[in-house]
Structures are given as C-alpha cells and as structure tokens.
Amino acid sequence: MHRTKVKVVEDALDANHTIANANRADFDRAGVTVVNFMSAPGAGKTTLLERTLTGLEGVRAGVLEGDVQGSMDADRLAALHVPVTQINTDPSFGGECHLDANMVRSALPEIVLDDLDLLVIENVGNLVCPAEFKVGEDARVMVTSITEGEDKPLKYPLMFRTCELVLVNKIDLLPHLEYDLDRLLTNLDAVHPGVPRMLVSARTGEGIEPWREWLVAKASRAGVPA
C-alpha cells in the first residue's frame, strides 16, 4: 500500500450547484420566477408574505415553506388560499438549519409549477447557512428587522452580500426603540454597496406596495427571452 495524491480542485458545493441548476431549468421551463426569501428567525418573513401574496396583480403566487419542524407557517399561508408546500428539513429533532438544492428538488413533484408565475421559497430562519446553498432561485431577497440590531450586516456579510434586495421590516416600531436606522443603512452599504432596500412594516402595511410591485415586475419577466 502507498499513498497517491489525487488532484481535485473542485468547489465543495458543486454537487449542490448542479442540482440547483436542474431546479432552475425546471422553473424556467414552466415560466416560474423563484425568489429565495431569507432572514433570521422572527424577522417577519411569513407575516410579510401574508401581506404580500394575496391579490398580486396578474401573478399567481405560491410558497415553498422550509422549516426545521412543524407546519405553522404553511398553515397561515394556506388559510389565505395561497398554494403552499411544506418541507421539514428533518422529520425528527435536529433537522438542517437551511434548505439546499436537493431538499427543494425532492419537493418539486408536489408543486404544480404550471399553475404558478411566482414561487417564493421561504428558507429556514438563519443568517448563516442559507447563504451558502443555492436552491435554483432567480433572486435572493432578505429581511432584516429593526429588532435585530444595526450591526447585523457586519456580522453576517455573506448573507447580506448574496441578496439583491433587502427589506427592512418592523419600521412601525421605530418610535419605540433606540434604533439607529441610518447606522443600519450605512453598514448595509459598506457590506453590499448600492444594494436596493425597502423600509416596510408587515404589521401596518407601510412600504408594502413597492415590494409587491417589485415581485410583480420580477414575475412578469419569467419565461420572456432575454
């Protein structure tokens, strides 16, 4: 027996990227725009989707709901007659803290893509791992809420750099908190120069309209040759 060095030079996440590309091809064939929706736990992703996805002008929207456990979020959206599919990252305790391309692929048979123009994949609440794993999305949107602190972009640059739109949620709480919104926006711009951001409140509905318009614009481009 002896040792042999085998040259590899391969991104360790290549296997995930390959499956993500297959997902993307399926989405493209069906003309579905896919948004990977990410945030820390409790930032308000589900409440934002409740506010957003009903009655989107000319856009048939569905949700793929990723959670470690349970279907509480999916039930909330299903109550609004939004087609929703649940993925639990582990059926027992100790599931994965993010969705990867293969988990999304395994859920595809349950989603009728031809009935959708837009699929929002609500990722597991986490500011670290979801940023590493492409799932076949067209766009990544993240939510940061003002109860989380102004320093989050500096602490989780990978997540804040990987998205093309940032929603700053819970702005209705600004009068009640000692939150420095300018500092957040400065930190955000340092980590991801020029990234578009929208100030919203899922609770009051403030700022929701531009976000809905952004989604409609994204969805209407699907299936149109570039």
Added chain:
Amino acid sequence: MHELSLSGAVIDTAVKHAGGRPVKVVSLRVGRLRQVVPDTLEFYFGFTARGTVCEGARLEQEMLAARLGCDACQREWEIDLPVFRCPDCGGPARVIAGNEFEVESIEVESDAESVKPEEAQCTAPR
C-alpha cells in the same frame, strides 16, 4: 454553525474522487469571506466522516485572505472587516479572492498497480 453543512459537502466531494479507496488527507482552500471557523470545520469533519472512506482522514485547510480591487483606482487591498468600498474613491469594490471553498486534493491509500495514469500524473510535484 454552517461548518456542519460544509463538512458534509467536503466529504461528499472527497468520496466522489476517492474511487472507494481510503482517504488519508483532504486539502481544502478556504477564503476568509466564507466565514469558516477552521477548528469547528475540523471537528465536524471528523464527525461527519465516520462510516465513509474519509473516516480518520486529516483535514488540511489553507486559509486565503480576502482581497478586493477597485476598477476606478486600479488598486488592490486586503480586508479584515467586511467593508466592500474603496478606501480611496468610495466606489464599490470587486472581490478578487476570498470566496474560495474548494477541495484542492486528496491523498488516498492504494495498491501501486491500481493507480490510474491520470492520478499518477497528479503525484508529480507541481
């Protein structure tokens, strides 16, 4: 915390290239922007490798600096803090290095006869 997921990806990649042979060393190149904690990755690697051909393998990690460039100023610099604007002109910076997360090579145990030609080439010093 993402080191657990990443260790699985590293092992899958190594297993794919090992061709069933026991793996002794996995060499990884990790850019600073990936926010990987080397000790944590090593811990999870040992754990995740159990029951695979990578069981007992050593994980070598080469950490690569985060290097940015500014197209307007033609300058390059390294960063410790995640600020992606040029210190001179304030323009957006381009990432030159620091996003790597790749398996560079593996060392496998094998019979001399079973070594395939393309692998034998790889044993040559670079």
